[in-house]
Amino acid sequence: MKNLGILLSGRGSNFEAIADNVASGTLDAHIAVVISNRADAAGIESARRRGLNALVIPSKGKVREEHDREVVAALRERQVDLICLAGYMRLLSPWFVQQFPNRILNIHPALLPAFPGLEAQKQAFDYGVKVSGCTVHFVDENLDQGAILVQKVVPVLDTDDDHTLAARILEQEHIAYSEAIRMVLEEKYAISGRKVVKKQESSCST
Ligand code: GRF
Secondary structure (H helix, E strand, C coil): CCEEEEEECCCCHHHHHHHHHHHHCCCCCEEEEEEECCCCCHHHHHHHHCCCCEEECCCCCCCHHHHHHHHHHHHHHCCCCEEEECCCCCCCCHHHHHHCCCCEEEEECCCCCCCCCCCHHHHHHHHCCCEEEEEEEECCCCCCCCCEEEEEEEECCCCCCHHHHHHHHHHHHHHHHHHHHHHHHCCCEEEECCEEEECCCCCCCC
8 A cells, every 4th residue: 555645734624635535545655744834723733633654843033955855855765655735835955855756646626737836725716717726737837837637627716705715615615636646556647748648548458
């Protein structure tokens, strides 16, 4: 079974959705470690309650790569196959990214390449878009720019404010992340340039 490493900094609802799918068997993986760079992250408390291996590796006051080296050492120690950034509010250093080529995923609460960066739901809402959504993508050395695995579209309603929109996007995030993880773990994709293409099931004629 493949080992997941989850990195988070806050609420942890995406982590919880992944953990629920692992617990129910809809996601065939093992959560080997959950790491937060903040001791007060609700997500790390939730990981502890679930009896998972939960680590706090504080980032405050550390040079980025020094912190990244500690995180990578912890991930390697648990033989993590796939790293999922789930509300991890730190940019990864190029060195970190190079340690795990096409083995780091992130979820972003907008339809990339629109509205990268912080408060994406509010950016989209304020811009006046009629649809937004979420994106699960591979992490490369540039912020919110890696190849896209899964996107879900969420219509913006006339009655929405940025909070109600964010809440409906979050529901889709919880579905999208496990879908993308499954695709990667089952190796049901091929990368061609920027495009991630789902592999067709091979038909057996014998
Ligand atoms: C989510 O909206 C995710 O898309 C973004 O950060 C937020 C994390 O939420 N990257 P949670 O901690 O998973 O609840």
